[in-house]
Every structure is written in C-alpha cells, then in structure tokens.
Amino acid sequence: MISDLADRLGLPPGARGVIINADDFGMCHAANTAIMQLLDAGRIDSTTVMVPCAWAPEALAFAATRTDLDVGVHLVLTSEWTDYRWRPLTGTGTSLVDAAGYFPAGVLEVEEHASSDDVAAEITAQLQAALDAGVDVTHLDNHMGSVYGLLTGRDFLRPVFELAARHGLPFRLPRSMEGTGDDAALQEKLTAAAAAADAFGVEIIDRLWSHPFEAAPDESYEQVRDGFIALLRAVPAGVTEIYLHPMVDDDELRAAVDYAAVKRGHELRLLSDAAVLQAIADEGLVRLGWRDLRDLQRRESV
Numbered sequence: 436m437i438s439d440l441a442d443r444l445g446l447p448p449g450a451r452g453v454i455i456n457a458d459d460f461g462m463c464h465a466a467n468t469a470i471m472q473l474l475d476a477g478r479i480d481s482t483t484v485m486v487p488c489a490w491a492p493e494a495l496a497f498a499a500t501r502t503d504l505d506v507g508v509h510l511v512l513t514s515e516w517t518d519y520r521w522r523p524l525t526g527t528g529t530s531l532v533d534a535a536g537y538f539p540a541g542v543l544e545v546e547e548h549a550s551s552d553d554v555a556a557e558i559t560a561q562l563q564a565a566l567d568a569g570v571d572v573t574h575l576d577n578h579m580g581s582v583y584g585l586l587t588g589r590d591f592l593r594p595v596f597e598l599a600a601r602h603g604l605p606f607r608l609p610r611s612m613e614g615t616g617d618d619a620a621l622q623e624k625l626t627a628a629a630a631a632a633d634a635f636g637v638e639i640i641d642r643l644w645s646h647p648f649e650a651a652p653d654e655s656y657e658q659v660r661d662g663f664i665a666l667l668r669a670v671p672a673g674v675t676e677i678y679l680h681p682m683v684d685d686d687e688l689r690a691a692v693d694y695a696a697v698k699r700g701h702e703l704r705l706l707s708d709a710a711v712l713q714a715i716a717d718e719g720l721v722r723l724g725w726r727d728l729r730d731l732q733r734r735e736s737v
Contacts, residue, residue, distance in 0.1 A: 437641055437673040438610055443735075444674070444727055452674040452721045453667075454640070455706070456607075457482040458509055458578070459680050461494035463519070465688035469681045469703040471497055474504050478706040479681075480724045483509035483576050486561040487521045487538070492568075499569030505724040507574035507604075508565050510558045510595065512545045512581040514538035519691040524560040529553040542579055546587040554582070555594035562598060574725035575599055576607035576678075583608075584624070592628055596635040603736060605638035605728040607676060613642050614669060638732040641673035648680075650698040659701045664714045674723065681706055 441450050457470045460482040467490055473479045484494045486508060498506040512531060514520045520537040523529060527536040530550045539545060558575075565572050575595065577583070584590025592608075599606045610629045612622050632639045646666050650659055666677065682688050684700025692699075705711050715722075 454676040456678045461491035465683040481505035483507040495568035502571040505573045554591045599637045600635040608639040609643035638728040649695040
C-alpha cells in the first residue's frame with residue numbers, strides 16, 4: 436500500500452525513500468554521545484528526544500544550536516527500565532503514573548489507566564519544553580507505541596493528531612504493515628488511523644521498519660549487520676522510516692538498561708559501517724528527513 440507521499444515530496448516514480456531515525460535521544464549520556472556523533476556525520480537522517488529523561492537537557496541544548504538537523508519529540512508515556520526511571524512533566528497527581536510515581540513500565544498500563552485529558556496535557560508539555568529550549572522541532576513520534584492502542588484497542592491518537600496539526604508537525608504512523616506481517620486486524624486499525632491523520636492534515640509515512648530489538652545471545656555484530664543490510668535491500672517504493680536505538684555500549688548504559696545494551700552498541704557501529712553505506716548506495720535509496728514532510732505539511736495547509 437503506497438500513498439502519493441513520495442510524489443508530493445517530488446521524488447521520481449518508483450523512488451525508494453528512507454528516513455533513518457535514532458530513537459531515545461536524551462535518554463542517557465550514552466545515547467546522546469552516539470546520536471550527536473551520527474547526526475554530525477550524516478549517518479542518520481533524524482532523531483527524537485525523550486524530553487522527560489534526565490539527559491534530555493544535553494540533547495535539547497545540542498539540538499537548539501543545530502537547527503539544520505532534523506530533531507523531533509519522542510512522546511513518552513512509559514518508563515521501562517528497573518533501576519532508571521522518569522516521571523511526567525505534568526507531575527505525579529495524574530493517571531499517568533504507577534504506585535511509585537513514575538510512568539508505568541508497560542504499554543498495557545497506559546492503555547488501561549491513562550485518561551485522554553492527562554495524555555493530552557503531558558504530550559503538550561513535552562513538545563512545549565522542546566520548543567522553549569529553542570529546538571526547531573521537525574516531527575513527533577512515540578516511545579514504545581503507547582499511543583497506538585495495540586494491546587487493548589484504546590488509543591490516544593486523537594490528542595496526538597490535534598497536537599501535531601496545531602503545530603504543523605508530521606507524526607510517525609505507518610499506513611501499511613507491508614514487510615512486517617499480515618495481521619488483518621492491525622492493518623484495519625492502521626487504515627482507520629491513517630484516515631484520521633489525513634483528516635487532521637497530518638503527514639504520515641507509508642511504512643515503519645526496524646530489526647530485532649535485542650540481539651540473540653550468540654548473535655555476532657556481523658550477523659546484526661548482515662540482517663540490517665538485508666532490511667535495506669528489501670525497502671520498497673514509497674517512504675519508509677527505519678528506526679534504531681544507537682548508543683555507546685559503556686558502563687552507564689549497562690547500569691541503566693535491563694537488556695539490549697550490546698545491540699544498541701552494534702547499532703552505533705553499523706550506521707558507520709562501510710558495508711552498510713555501500714548497500715544504501717547500491718540500492719539507490721533516497722535519504723529523506725522529517726523536515727521534508729514538515730515542509731510539505733505546512734505548504735499544503737495554507
């Protein structure tokens with residue numbers, strides 16, 4: 436299922452557009468170090484900041500001085516690690532916290548207990564904090580898919596679309612499950628969500644891809660790299676975001692996360708790997724940024 440997005444962006448017929456995005460900017464210093472390095476080198480096309488996290492000020496300060504880069508807001512409603520947690524910007528007296536006063540660890544708790552009004556207030560506060568820090572915010576996306584309603588069917592897309600439309604920002608939502616499975620019920624939900632995004636005038640992408648979040652215990656870097664190259668070679672026509680979580684695999688990261696430190700270190704390495712860069716060139720993939728979608732959305736809303 437391909438929309439006319441590539442055409443409206445001015446890409447040639449059949450172009451295979453990709454946005455390589457780094458999630459979790461601001462989560463920790465290990466994330467910031469990796470993502471700033473990759474942005475500077477042009478190895479990624481965009482990133483999104485987790486504004487409630489402890490290292491967000493460093494990420495926001497960097498982004499405010501580099502308005503040439505594509506930096507969005509990674510809307511956060513969950514806090515998944517055991518020993519490193521974060522709280523809502525709107526305080527702890529809401530439906531967005533667990534018994535300890537942090538965002539809940541899982542998406543199910545959000546879908547079952549969060550009120551739409553509290554979600555709207557919190558995501559507004561997160562975006563406003565980034566804007567107030569001087570960031571030229573290019574787009575919105577969502578940490579752990581907590582607004583999509585994937586577990587219970589209860590989503591928070593309306594407040595997200597309202598926020599995105601109000602600020603002229605695109606949102607990371609795929610129109611299609613192409614390449615990720617054949618779940619008919621999920622595709623039906625995506626189709627309805629895409630129609631709602633269109634009604635609000637919010638630009639979304641054709642598809643959203645990644646690769647396994649955590650490496651298998653015996654998986655080597657070379658296996659991770661080869662799997663990522665296979666993913667790149669499979670990108671079809673249209674506009675696809677490929678998201679990763681590159682971080683420096685150091686003592687800080689290993690103290691913060693319960694799993695996937697090794698894989699996050701692999702993702703930092705592979706984004707500068709000559710074999711990966713050659714695959715992108717060989718496949719003729721067209722690199723895009725979320726600023727391209729933002730500019731399109733703002734032009735078409737006039």
